[in-house]
Amino acid sequence: MQRVFILIAGMIFGIGLAVSGMINPAKVLSFLDLAGHWDATLLFVMGGGMLTAMLGYHFVLKRKAPLFADKFYLPTSKDIDLRLIGGSALFGIGWGVSGFCPGPAVASLAYGHWQSILFVVAMGAGALLAKSISLLTDA
Secondary structure: OHHHHHHHHHHHHHHHHHHHOOOOHHHHHHHHOOOOOOOOHHHHHHHHHHHHHHHHHHHHOOOOOOOOOOOOOOOOOOOOOHHHHHHHHHHHHHHHHHOOOHHHHHHHHHHOOHHHHHHHHHHHHHHHHHHHHHHHHHO
16 A cells, blocks of 8 residues: 555656656756746745645654654764765756756656656666665675
């Protein structure tokens, strides 16, 4: 049952990205173009997402446990290390160059555009590379 709710939540997220236009890389790149034709749409989408998350965390975390798990799994680390900084920088560079970030890229696969497919394949390859490097450095 848990997987059904995960699927439903993912579908709602993907539909929200499509409806808001965030799966269109040109719209995202227009948001990042402060000196040109700036489009503030992404600002409102992010603000709506943050407001929803804040309200959700406020009410959900009052429970002892989630509906389909024994406990909440929340991050506990507050360390800012080279991995965090490097990963954040790579994410920002990739987002700024392509106009895609992982969620919208996966949602845009439904349209079958080659750019979406290429981005998701490259993202998967990068994740595998990062995992293999992590395994080598942790050993």
